[in-house]
Amino acid sequence: MPSTIRVRAIAGGTSTEVQSLIQHPMDSGFIKDSTGKLIPPHYIEELVFEHAGKKVLTAFWGPAVSKDPYIKFSFQGGKKGDELKISWTDNLGKSDSLTAKIG
Amino acid sequence: MPTAQNARQGTTRRGALKLLAALGVVGGALRSVAARAGVDTPNWPANAFHSKNQTDAVKALYGKDFTPSDKISLDVPEIAENGAVVPVALATTLPNVTSMSILVPENPFTIAASYTFPAGTAPSIACRLKMAKTSEVLALIESDGKLFSTTKTVKVTLGGCGG
Known part of the structure; x- marks a missing residue:
């Protein structure tokens, strides 16, 4: 199965810029389906980025984060070829993770 | 009887x-x-994320008051035609930032996102949020253990949380 996580991490000088896009419905629990029934809440609660065994960013999200969430940030260090691990967990206990190479 | x-x-x-x-x-x-x-993810601050008003949300998340700061840049559109996807960029020149949060008080749940910054991660973040209707966006930043804020209003033409 293809990963739900897409990431682009580029090392530039002293820091690494990370952009990531995750496939997830991020259902708020307030939207009805075509039959008029509420779609239950389903959203990512925690997203973690790790480099060299150290967390470089933790995101806590609620149902107000848009569908197929996008995030951009940068951290000091990281060089081309280093591994960056991304993992998320949602409110239904589902999760996914991916280890990408910094470019 | x-x-x-x-x-x-x-x-x-x-x-x-x-x-x-x-x-x-x-x-x-x-x-x-x-x-x-x-x-629920063990670290996820459930009480804070379930708060339905700003006072409770800030209390649950940080447990302290905030003061406005001009060292925070909050980049949001003035008008969002589609409340389902509102781009938000937040950055600051404040030192030793440990946490940044984005709150939308007019949404059903006040806190939209909260980020934890270890030392070495630049105090800058971009993401996309849903907004139910026109609202202030409140950015909170914890720097040197103190809480700072800035706000901007986004006019929403079409709400992003459904009816």
């Missing part, structure tokens, strides 16, 4: 009903706690 007996029976019945209602409430609460306990 018939009246006294009726009254007593009435009391008993009311008492029984109250007891049943109380049991129902407790049972429901236990069920929802149990249902939640198994799924």
Whole structure:
């Protein structure tokens, strides 16, 4: 199965810029389906980025984060070829993770 | 006497009903706690994210008051045609930032996102949020253990949380 996580991490000088896009419905629990029934809440609660065994960013999200969430940030260090691990967990206990190479 | 007996029976019945209602409430609460306990991510600040107003949300998330700061840049559109996807960029020149959060007080749940910054991560973040209707966006930044804020209003033409 293809990963739900897409990431682009580029090392530039002293820091690494990370952009990531995750496939997830991020259902708020307030939207009805075509039959008029509420779609239950389903959203990512925690997203973690790790480099060299150290967390470089933790995101806590609620149902107000848009569908197929996008995030951009940068951290000091990281060089081309280093591994960056991304993992998320949602409110239904589902999760996914991916280890990408910094470019 | 018939009246006294009726009254007593009435009391008993009311008492029984109250007891049943109380049991129902407790049972429901236990069920929802149990249902939640198994799924919520352990670190996720559930109380804060379930808050429905700004005061409770800030108290649950940080437990302290905030003061406005001009060292925070909050980049949001003035008008969002589609409330389902509102781009938000937040950055600051404040030192030693440990946390940044974005709150939308007019949304059903106040806190949209909260980020934890270890030393070495630049105090800057971009993401996309849903907004139910026109609202202030409140950015909170924890720097040197103190809490700072800035706000901007986004006019939403089409809400992003559904009817």
